[in-house]
Amino acid sequence: MAVAKSTRNAYVAIAVVLALGVVIFANLLADRAFARVDLTADRKYSLSEPFRKIMDRLGSTDRLKVTYCVSKSVPEWFEGIKRDILDRLREIETASGGRIVLEVVDPEDNEDLKKELEKQNLNFTVQTREKGKLSYMVINSSLRLTYADKPSDWVQVVRDAQDLEYDIANKVYTLTQEKKPIVAIHRPKPEQPPMMMGRQPPNPFGWLLSDPDTSKKVEVRDIELTENSTIPNDTKLLILIRPKELGERARYEVIRYLAGGGRVLLLSSPFKINNEMFGGGFRVQKTPTGFESYLQDIGIVPETSFVCDENNVRLPVELNPFTGEVKYAVLSYFVQIQPGSIYQESPITRSLRGLVMPYPSTLTIDEQKVKAAGLTVTVLAKTSSLSWKEPYSDTFDPRKFDSARAGRDPGLPVFVQLEGTFPFPWEGKDVPAWSPASDAKDAADEKKAEEKKPEEKKTEAAKATVERQQGANPILFLWTCPESFDRMYLEDRQIGGELEGNINILPNIVESCALGEDLIRLRAKRFEARTIESFDKKEQRSLKFALKVFMIGGTAMLLVVGGLVYWFVRRSGQVRYEREMSQSGPSSFMP
Template sequence: MNVKIYTTVTLIVGIVIIVNLLSDQYFIRLDFTEDKQYTLSGATKNILKELNDPVTITAYFSKGLPPDIARVRRDFREMLIEYNNVSKGMLVYEFVDPGKDDEKEMEAMQNGIQPVMINVREKDQMKQQKAFMGALVQFGEEKEVLPFIQPGVAMEYALSTAIKKISVIDKPSVGLLQGHGEPAINELQQVNVELSILYSFEPVTLTDTTSIPDRFKTLAIVRPTDSIPPSHFDKIDEFIARGGRLFVAMNRVKGDFSTAYGSSVNTGLETWLRNKGLQIDDNFVVDVSCGSVTVQQQQGVFTFSSNVSFPYLPIINTFAKHPITEGLEAVIFQFASPVSYIGDSTKTFTPIVKTSEKSGSLPVPQYFNIEKQWTELDFPLKNLAVGGVLEGNLFGNTPSKIVVITDGDFAVNGPGGQQLQPDNISLMVNSIDWLSDDTGLIELRTKGITYRPLDQLEDGTKTFLKYLNFLLPVILVIVYGLIRMQHNRNVRIKRLEESYV
């Protein structure tokens, strides 16, 4: 009997030891999140499988951190184990604790990883502690620094893009048209950061005698404000005729907040696109799902700021099922216009970005009345296309593609570097990825972005819910009181009957 018990205990202990040893290198994680935030994306797996030379990751993480911070180190380590398994050993890693000696701390800082100060509680007192939470990614002579590792989906995106950035040898070129009032590359800061992972993003200036260089497969035309000469359109046609792809983000209308006036924009690009079959109306799109503007209001002697809904700033969350819009949840436009296809059957147009079920289209000129009380009658239309893809033989006999977005400012940070919605940036970068036949990071770029707007309700529904919210508790109390009163009455009657008997 004792031998049997001893054998069973030994077997259980052995199994536990083996499981722990295996779990140190392999583990299974069940992911029940909506967009599989804790499962490696297909883009990451493709990046790792394409590695021809080893990638070395040195993770500088301090030990002895509070549990919520230490979790980041554990999550990063588990992610590196998965990366190592998927890459079949082409990705190797090590963890270094810079707090052990001054030499390691100096090494981390020389590699671009600076310590951060975190609050820790020790003996009922709050203290600040220096912590390292970064990593160095190396591929041959190339290096990329992750100065601060963030938890969640951002961790996978930062690591995978760093690997992709340094492992790509010959980056294809993407051009940004200049010379007609377009923003410079430094005014598209967020777009430039994303594109620099896979591409060489370069300015392109046209003249009557120069053409678009052959190294460019995709050309971006973003928010031109001046007239584009016909000779420049000839150069763009030549580019398309040899299979070049085009991304266009243009303004057909513009609004001036200082004068509260909206007018049309004419650069010649609208005529050139119309000849290709795309009609962009010089109308303002308005949408019940919209952004807000800050206005100064006077009440007595007091002046205060308040946010007012402004339907001319549509929040777009209706997207077609397309690689460009995969994973997008909300894009904010500023003064967009409707686009439609008026060409023949030799080309195909696919709307990929649309307004909500309650939207409208207003002709120019427009005077913006911030105090206007908008009603449902102002939004008689639905699902107006404000962006789409045109495919076919657009010039000559070589198939090509054009992505058109009818807001030229949606991805422009401007000279001041205003930060934009992540999905705004993803819409442009995904478009260029798709046009350039390199969709490797589309899936990962939009993974984990969450936007959960409240459903728009009818006025009658709002009124019903308001009164229901007010009256239901009162009714429940009254009903409970009546039930309790009847119950007590029945008890008294029963007691009287028993006493009578």
């Protein structure tokens, strides 16, 4: 008996030692190679394929050093955030296959780092409550990325582990970029108000793509669409803002670029509504672009009707001090596009939480004609089911509209994407000549055009052709409300806050067209929406009824079925036992 007891004790001791060894080894392995299992339906906690593709841009010899500058002492509510960020960073380090080296540093332990954070203004203040007293604490949660011999770049404040994929991938793209892609912009010249003669007014669209983050990733070039300022070679995206009745050669250059595999964002409307500062009232003028005939040939017709919607911007204008009732100004022409009217399958529009369009127009889409032209059309944004069209008039008053027409024209398209093989109408014809009268930049350009060399004229008379890039996917975006990006509306103290969502659409299009879809897919990852299919169709009513019955009585039915199964198993076991006992002794079935 003593031998058996000592043997048992030895087994227990060995088991304890082995268990401790497994725990220690597992912790050491987890510290070196972090991993976890993601059981969420949308793989929320897994590294996405676009992120892994961008990580492939890192060289095999140079390492990307990621320094997470985080305070050891943080408020209790930030501890969970800090832990999630560290887990995600370790997961990224493991998935990089040695190309990313993670370092976690407390700025309080590194005086140089502390000074650099203060210089970069990366400290932020948070509230904390201890022993019932409210106080403030300065903490750090920033990333410094160092790669090869390039200057370090910073992710300023990290507050959500779900943003790390995009934040790091965005910096990796910038650090590994050999040449910036070109984004060309054709902006309208600012109009000269009568009271500002002699002073150049600011361009209402001058702010577009001027932020530091965009300038690090792309090279933005302003073009005039003239002989001396045409579309640059290797342009990844061409943005046309209210082009004013372009000449044939300018249209030729744009459509040739598009048909050859380029991507064009056309911000235009058939009309423009001006608020007359002096004299009052509104003035409407038609603004043809010159592309109307081409668009009509491929099945798209810009309409001149004004668009109104019951989903619109409502601004408080009066407060009753006695009742607290607020009176609102209804701006039916300032159309709000809700998330339900925004196409959620495209990474360009998935992250948009809403849009506001002042005085938009709409498009008539002939789907058969679009298909016949070899194109596919996608409506990326449309009005609500309560929209309607007001007839065009040169005299316009935003306070006058027929709200009884609400719902007559539901779901009007205001943002459309066309892709495919775009036709090139000039194929085999003479290349159009530049028109000095309408396309020349100034008198010097006109004089130069008249003094062209014979060989230059001969080149312009050559037959037109387009080289279609293999594997390219030409795309034409049509946005029917240029005023969505007008500085006047964005900086307005009342309306500006409503238009904040509009600013996000341009970086999305730039990243998708100029940098590839990997970055924009990462940005839109946390906005992915999974919709539940509706059961309102006639053929699905029986299924809808069955689901309703199951939701009401399903739990009770499962309990009853489970009880019957349990009784049947117990009864079968009892019968089997009694039959076996009947062979050797009395049974309960026997008298």
